[in-house]
Amino acid sequence: MKAHLTNVEPSSADLSAIEAEWPLIEAELAVLDAEIANIYAAEHGGPSPLARRRLRRAEARVTRVAAELAARPADLREVA
Structure with a gap:
């Protein structure tokens, strides 16, 4: 069965939801970058002590940002 793909642009609500979650997305990307650096190392x-510290700080940032997002009123954190 073939899926029919259409070129549907994201709605304003979709873009707003992405923008609201962007700090968390950015924090998770920092964790990914740190993990990749540690795998390479x-x-x-x-990995050096600095590389391990970078990963711990990135993980702490994800936790902090996720808590901040969860503390927002429900209408500000709705996701598409």
Whole structure:
């Protein structure tokens, strides 16, 4: 069965939801970057204390931003 793809643009509500969640998306991307750096470092002698600290700080930022988003009123954090 073939899926029919259409070029549907995101609605204003979709874009607003993405914008509202962008701090969390950005924080999660920082974790991903730190994890990738640690994987690379593991193949080259192991991650440095600074690299491990970077990952811990990125993980803490995700937790902090997620808590901030959860504390927002429901109408401000609705997601498409």
